Amino acid sequence: METVADGEVTGESISEVPVVEVNEQNFSLAIVQFCKALSRATLIAVDLELSGLGEIGRNYDHLQSRYDAYKKAAESRSVFAVGVALFSLRKIKGKSIKYKSHVFNFLTMSNHPFVVDPDSLKFLRSHGFDLSGHCEKSIGYTPAHLRDATKPKNRKDSMKVVWRAILDANVPIAFHNGLVDTVFIYSHFMDLLPASSDEFVGKLASVFNDKRALLDSKYLMEYSVRSTTSFLLYVFRKLQRQNFVESKSERTYQKIRFPKRNGLLEYMLPVNCELPEHVMNDQMDGGLLIKPLLCTKYMNHGFCKTSGCTNIHDIDLVLDVEELEQRKVRARRKRRHERITSSSKNEESIVPGKCSSRNAVDGASPNVETLLAARRSTFGSGGSHNAGMDAFMTGFAILYMNRMKILREKPIVDEHSNVLPLTGKHFGLRLKAVTYGTETLVS
């Protein structure tokens, strides 16, 4: 990015992520490239797009009730897309960790009748999902839970082949809030779901072992980084910004590169994810003026169901406000420290206004409309949403949060592996072999 002043270190950003759309027509070609990339993978990140989830609550007192709700959803809905982002570690040079990433978005649809939730359809449509195109070209599959109820139909189950190949690669697999994804994957591409949640946990534990560990970016964000906000867009964008700053400051950062040439170029859809210019140039002045205009529901959860909500839903502006508030706290602490130091030395206090304008917390206030016009971002909205991109964001986040270990060539599998977050709970679900009566929850 040549957007910083002369003489400064250029920051590492990602301008766009090329996502290969895999459909019924190009499957044979794509699976070859997919397996080739898989054979070099260090991390596999997976995300699903579903036809709906039904009435899923946030708070369940018992794991069994939560599992029953997810199982009911999985056995009545279809998987619309399987996003897979493959990352292979290429080089560690100084403090830079370089990966090559291949991102695939498999368009899928159950061959059997399924339920579509209107809210999910509206969400997908508002993010550029083309339903008629999907019907024409998606990869049909027979869900594993219907295997015994249906006669074989001379159709090869391509998606089961894909999932088998992922498991056979024997490398860590990443999800974001993966309980729903794992229930759907099991039910659609593996086997009939067991009736009891304990048995399901036991079966997952046998799938995700030490080599093929399960990593969850939401769990890591909440329990390793200790962040109270953990929706995927927030996690990715925040860590992408941090990575940029780390690279500019010559601290440990990651570089992601994408394939330039392969037979799938014509199926690549670039998803723009350039950081906003004012962020890269650190021209953040006035950003706090926007705070009252932001939607608090969106800020906390990444979505807002209030019909006609006129507040702003923009992840970059949310992160601007967060960053400026943190700078304010740091500046206050610094002033306090300087006051104590100078009084102890019996010297005059620090001269105010010494900060350079580039680092000013909230300097000369520009007009809020002008700020909004210049800074509103489209990242995360419109056509930029697909399961492939979500899988990429998940993998990026997992690698970034583990970068210090990776730099020291240590395994990224630790006490935070093989644990899934439970929405609305202050503990996760640890995957371990089922022995009835044994506690599976961790705090």
Ligand SMILES: [Zn+2]
């Ligand atoms: Zn809202």
